[in-house]
Amino acid sequence: MAIMSKEYYADIESVYKKPEDYELAGKGNAYIRIDAEAKVTGSAVYTDDVDLPGMYYCKLVHSPYAHALIKSIDFSEALKLPGVKGVLTGADFPEGHNLGNPEAFKELADKEPLCRKKVRMVGDEVAAVCATTEEIATQAAALVKVEYEVLEPVLDPFYSMQPDAPAIHYPGTSNLSIFTTMKAGDPDKVFAEADYTDKHYYRTQQMVHAAIEPHGAVAKYENNEWTVWTTTQGAYVSRYWIAWGLGVPESQVRVIKPMLGGGFGGKLDVFAHELCPCKFAQMTGHPVKCILKRDEVFMCTRTRHPISFEIESAFTKEGKLLAKRCKHILDGGAYGGSGIAANTLSLICATFPYKVENIDMTARRPYTNHPASGAMRGYSACQVHFAHEIHMDEVANALGIDPLELRRMNEITPYYTGPTGLEFTSCKFDECMVAVADYIDWKHRDRYPIGSGQGVGLSGSGFMSGTGFPVLVTPHYCSSSTIVRLNREGYAVVFSGANDIGQGCDTVMTMIVAEELGLRMDEVKLVQSDTTATPWDAGSFGSRVTFLGGNACRRAVGDAKFKLLSHWAEEWGCKPQDITMKDHRVFIKGDPEKNISYNEACFGYEEKNFGRCVAGVGSFAHEGDKDIYVKNVGNYATAYSFSASAAKVTVDMETGAVTLDDFAFGHDCGRPLNIRAVEGQIEGSVLLGFGFTCYEECVYDKDGKHLNPSFRDYHFPTALDMPKIKTFVCSEYDPEGPMGAKEAGEGSTAPVGSAIGNAINYATGLTLKELPITPEKLWRALREHEKTGKTVFGAEDLPEKFANMPPLPARD
């Protein structure tokens, strides 16, 4: 589907700089991050650095039970403490104003700002206290006495769906928060006739984002308006849900996103720690701050969905992928929020990066009494590509085909349209795959005999570049807008709603404007992510910021540029497209008479237009439909990125310890606008993927209590654990991307786990179907293999669990 607004923006796009004239975009060392100085010197202002006069502090009271009814809350002791200024319960917020994520699925919003009658996870917020200091607030929170009636916790997602399981939210719904199907072709017929069919099971664990900055918010109430500084990945979406949760119009809430110390998907939803300070600020007339402690971040924010997989595939004996059936069971935890997109993403990714015309896939997301699962970098893709790409090697080995060739034989090619309507544009998957395989010397992989303790593994993946879904209901599905003002004093201001969460989009937006106007980076001033000062943007998620926000930004600067150049074209008797903006000058190439400074150009425009300044407005939409989240028909994103990984590992066969010796990553991100940022994203992705594969897991006891909610006990890899990483950017200009770019933040996490997993499997001669592969788990498998000869480990309980699932409910 063509982007419908292209015609509307045709004039504006006609004055865009041509790729051969780029001086910044894609030039590795042409510019540096605009936030580098502030971050390196420590002067950057994060949410916790916002200190206002007379500020009070808020602390939340959490449930110690995973599933319980609240019988009573007694604040009497807490209120006796000098310095305590107020307390809150669920009854202080309007009933029925539950928090969720997509406005279009508001009926699925299920989280009360503070629980009224029932708690659904350990850490669920039941009350809040406000005091003059953080210490007093902490003491007061500990003095709040809550009486509970404890209910049976539901911790197994398969049990949760059974008719006899206690209802977590709504009785009679099999505890399903959402289910999604994706069907095409005639898979039953193909399976019946295929040379090769199989059925395999896999499972991934729960992990967390572990952003170094904990969640927090500061709220102020003045002139009947709330101002909220908060750790959000989307100021506008947060504003919507904060206003809804408070029961006030959006016009009375201003959300400002200060610097953010990482999001990774964990800061998309709105939480009690944002609503409670707002309420307290109104009650007390003082600004109120609430910053979560690390254990609160672990328990009360979001996690990555654990997924259980049943995968069936049908191939010809030559290796052509004919059909895939799969069932994905996602442990949704206690709430929906941004988590409800996980199903769809899991199914779309299950087809990537291959052509498969016959599919029958379902994903169910039952609630459990675990912490709420939500969006996380490489959303669903990390889990899905682990299972499906380990599976790909199992198929290759069963068919006696080189796993590299099996992948190449079935890979997506440029401008392919999938059977459910996914429309691919540029695709350099093959180049990525070949580059990493060459680097790791895949051809000579036999030099590491199977079971020798050393091995290499490959994996491929794809991801959506620019989730079109705008979260809130917007005109024409618009998901990003930008305003650019040109100033006759020699600079430009870009008012960007894009939310920099550490990934560097502030720099990219600044660069796009500087590139188009021929200004220096420091001549472009950025006003960012403030619902009063900047226009609408849906947020940083779904690998959409560079693609959608970048396009909106380019159209905004294009609009201003077109106005300016149209004026000078008239003066100079030429077409706007004949005029160049470069080195702070506006000129016609080769004509020394028609060559003025940027300042003169703006001044002249304003002279002619009665002092009116040059400003441009731009927006970008991927015209989609919310139905894709339940029926999965149509195109999900404007473009798709592709990645491939190759890992070399050494396994200590006595201890089970895995050393990642070498890692190669090939990524197709279109034209990389900031090569160093792309490399940084890829290196971070390898760290995340390695942690996912070998280190990280949230561990719970039988009552649903989190046993390792700290950075001491929840292990992610350190710099010393990291391998050297070789990055290959295999790109071509994407026709729809801003200056040809596609995403580079999330898809890059997707193939890491399975490349490492496949390498471990070859190194040990085992097949490991469950993450994480910790030293002890691998040691256990190796010892058992020695004793019994068993070779396949993990997910042993899943065949029975999948066989005993209740049928899917009927779709309304």
Add this chain to the structure above:
Amino acid sequence: MALPEFDYIAAKSLEEASQLMVSMGSECVVMSGGTDVILQIPKNVAKGMKTVIDLKTIPGLTRLDFVDGEGLYVGANTKLFDIQSSPVVLDKMPAVAQAAHYVGSNQVRRKGTMVGSICNASPTGDCGAILLAMNAKVKIQSSEGTREVAMDDFWPGFKKIAADKKKGELVTEIFIPELKSGEGSAYFKHAVRKAMDLAIIGVAAWVKMDGKKVADCRIAVAGGDVTIVRGKKAEEMIIGRELTDELIEKVAEQASAEMNPRSSLRASAEYRYDMIRVYTKRAINKAVETMKA
């Protein structure tokens, strides 16, 4: 980390620190680098701790001297980073430098001290096992004088040390005897990640060879019991015998068998038992390989 309120006294002399300890007893804790102590402050304040006494400000406690014919002297304020990077320590007793290097991170090692590490008395502490295996001695000082305690007697029980706080006793120095000809030592820490991690187990071995025979041996295990302990039966099994792979395998099994590790979130007892076996083997082998000629 937000800390509760407490008093902080930067001591000017050992005498001052010692007197303060006598007068405050259990209401004070002593620190140098503070990398363990600060983590425990919230819990200790809840138990009635009111004052932190800092030894860092006392002059003369940063000794790191290797004396030929004697061994290595490590002061109470000597940083782990200095030990790990000291050319003389790396040359004369590399296993000690390695043990120091295993602690926490670069940042932690530039603050933390070896004396502090052993006074924290963690059963999985990174420095204790090599000191126990190398038969180090600890100097304890108070107003009543100075005494020397062998590492064998330094940890009387779980999280307990031989220095008595109520008597104002302070550990001022560690002495590690030098490796003589035919002697070698090694230490391995086994953890999930390579930095910023607590040990699952750690094994240190000190071996004195007489030709092909083992003249003497000390094996120390972290994570095998409530304190860092020696594998004495394993030592008996190896002493006086000719060193072979088969013997090392048996000794490693014995060292494992005489431990009593617990199951925790970090690792099961079963895994710890086997890792003690694996690393006892590796530690003995490395001690012999790196033996002084």
